[in-house]
Amino acid sequence: MTRETPLLARYAEGLFWMARYLERVENLARLVDVTQNFEAPGREAESWFALVRINADEENYFKQGRTIDAEQVKHFYLLDAANPTSIPASLDAARTNARKLRPLISTEMWMQLNVFHRDMMAIAPDDLQGDRLSHICRLLKEGVQTHTGITEGTFFRDQGWFFYQLGRLIERADQTTRLLDIRYHILVPAVVDEERRVTELTQWGSVLRAAAGYHAFRRVAPPGFTPEDVVAFLLTDTAFPRSVALCVEQMEWLLGQLRSRYGLRGTVAALERVEELRAAILGRPVGRIIADGLHHFLDGVQRDLILLAAEIGTAFFRDWRPLAEAQSQAQSQSQSQAA
Template sequence: MSALAAAPLLARYAESLFWMARYLERVENLARVIDVTQTFESPGRPAQAWESVVRINADEIPFRDRYGPPAPETVRRFYLLDADNPTSIPAAVSAARRNARTLRPLISTEMWRQINEFHGWVTALSEDDIAPDRLSALCTRIKEAVQLQTGITEGTFFRDQGWLFLELGRQIERADQTTRLLDIKYHLLLPSVADVGSALDLSQWHALLRAAAGYHAYRRVHPRGLTPASVADFLLLNDAFPRSTLLCLRRAEGMLDSLRQRYGLNVARPAERLEEVRAGLEERSIERIIAGGLHEFLDWVQRMLIAVSAEIGNAFFRDWRPDTPSL
């Protein structure tokens, strides 16, 4: 092993890298979801689209306890301003910054500075900033702040084990978030099956693709037409789109593989779990998935990813004791 490969990485640092990346990815995706939800608002049923945001984040109970039945204003506040809501953007940015603070000895000054400034800005947002006419611009800015961090990281962060843990977190979270983005549409469709295939429905599938930054990529694969099944296929199973769940899982497997090959880590258990969920995607066509219930499938992927994270935690973050101590 080279000197670099032999350099140890504190388990606590690895865990913080993994979670910092996850929180940031979560922030970006939540901004995407909120942005697209506004375009889903339909006359007469404004609350419905926002309600589904609460549902895909599994926040029904905490939301109701704080704000009662979902209304557009309160859902926006819950996710954009409410630092006491652990799934809000300010809370996730604070969590990312807390991890970054732990990681300051490791990450570049430029990474820290940007996340620190981002945090200062996002935690100072007020009611005015989330008004409907400013919401899309705000979501764009939040999204770009995360993308800026991603770019700074790409350009400045040292490529050792730490990088692999960071990327592992990012890919797993992204895989998960794409299933949630898709699920928002599922919930929206469910109450009125009659709308399926209507003009309204198709424009919403367009919006969904745009929210995932996938519209033009989708068009390259499908120049004509747009069906819900082909959008779901693209977001879940495409092997070149960077936010497709399958691609993210393959990349996460690649990270584990590098951790094993280059750094000698024992990745067997998390790799096994990851392979299971990846194979679950690969061996099914979108038609089969939809026939079996899209929501149920997405739910399965999400539960499997939680299991993968737990195995990663056990293997590298908490169960530090190796079989034979290297004295």
């Protein structure tokens, strides 16, 4: 029955980016939620501004005359469609991709995304006040999770599905590194006295909750766990869905399937990148990584993920757009708009 149908390069690119943008929405909602939990009395502005640093958005943030201020950060990420890393911009980009993909994706996927987009575009400044912010974050998470569930249950699993999953996992791994990096920007410095130690563990608990990994972590963590165990969990656990190692493992499988099942030979360079990523994450004990500087390490992982996305783009997406200049791909954190 099954007839092998070719996949338009443009569709593959659209699926990859639709998944990425939606994963970004969910994770940004998680980050906003956890930031609110970190908000220390008297230090709200700094806590919120950490979000900007985690996303490496400082330049763009200040360009429009913003100052370090909690409300302005919330506005920047939740309301400002002109900010390319904001939730409305990501949702818009996801929907535009979905619109291009309507011939391919299920009607149910399109309809949910269409309605979700419309509802979230209606978020107003009032919705960011008090407990409503947490409510909005929940709606955003649930919207993406609904999308994920509908996709799982209705999206045809030929080639396109593999590109969709690749986009999602690359974004997810990237977002987990940013969540981990929060320690560098917000958390109190590691010190010996008991009270500070408890405070720090509480904050790491919030990081785990933001990643929906708190309970799973408690199950596998040693009784007297330390921050190092949390980092190891988010970085290297092979059962936790948002751990970087698990994402990388799945990317490898997906690329291998594209090669063996669909005969796509362009996967070689991408697979080499995945190999390097895996070596970086699992090649030495987490204790060493932390001792050498976690922030620096996470930066490196983020760069590797960008290079991986670029290899996939070069191999499978670019061909349909011969006029586009070869871009400086180290910066390709968002989809090129040339068409």
